[in-house]
Amino acid sequence: MRQARPEVRFGQMALIALGSNAASREISPADLVLSGIAALSDKLGPDLNRSRLFASPAFPAGSGPDYVNAVIRVATDLPPDRIMAALHQIEADHGRVRGARWASRTLDLDLLAVDDAVLPDAAVQTSWRTLNLAAQRTRTPDQLILPHPRLQERAFVLVPMMDVAPDWRHPLLDLTVAAMLAELPEDDRAAIVPID
Numbered sequence: 001m002r003q004a005r006p007e008v009r010f011g012q013m014a015l016i017a018l019g020s021n022a023a024s025r026e027i028s029p030a031d032l033v034l035s036g037i038a039a040l041s042d043k044l045g046p047d048l049n050r051s052r053l054f055a056s057p058a059f060p061a062g063s064g065p066d067y068v069n070a071v072i073r074v075a076t077d078l079p080p081d082r083i084m085a086a087l088h089q090i091e092a093d094h095g096r097v098r099g100a101r102w103a104s105r106t107l108d109l110d111l112l113a114v115d116d117a118v119l120p121d122a123a124v125q126t127s128w129r130t131l132n133l134a135a136q137r138t139r140t141p142d143q144l145i146l147p148h149p150r151l152q153e154r155a156f157v158l159v160p161m162m163d164v165a166p167d168w169r170h171p172l173l174d175l176t177v178a179a180m181l182a183e184l185p186e187d188d189r190a191a192i193v194p195i196d
Helices: 029-044 080-095 122-129 133-139 155-164 177-182 186-190
Strands: 013-020 045-052 054-056 068-073 108-115
Touching: 013 080, 013 155, 029 068, 029 080, 045 155, 054 155, 068 155, 080 108, 108 155, 108 186, 155 177, 155 186
Parallel strands: none
Antiparallel strands: 013 068, 013 108, 045 068, 054 068
């Protein structure tokens, strides 16, 4: 007799990164990020904690104006695919148009993690996490990858994460946010400046 597959159980803590570097309808990037935080709390569940707002250089360098970035921790009962659908709707509601990779945007929302979930599996997450920069410029996954495959490389994600979840541990790297941030170059960390 064939055994039933165990159900994947997702925790209730989602970590979401927000960024904006293009004003929309005369709304500043900082106000767009704050509006995005309010919309996330409405659609997903209570905002347990939000980081300060940070000014961050555009990535890659020279790709546009500086960003305003933040991270929030949200309690939600939604599974990751429904969280992503809500994020895409909120982006659209804030004037986000998907165009060129790493182009300026009114509001960018990235699902960083849902507790310690690894999606779709460790092998696929690892292959996207270790993708070289040249391939990152041209390839995008056709499925949800968790944890976000680039979070450990980006000071503009890790610095705000320190405000809301410094002890969150990457389930495959076995490193906390604080440890991942410490591995980044000092210049990268210093470039992320609080604005509130």
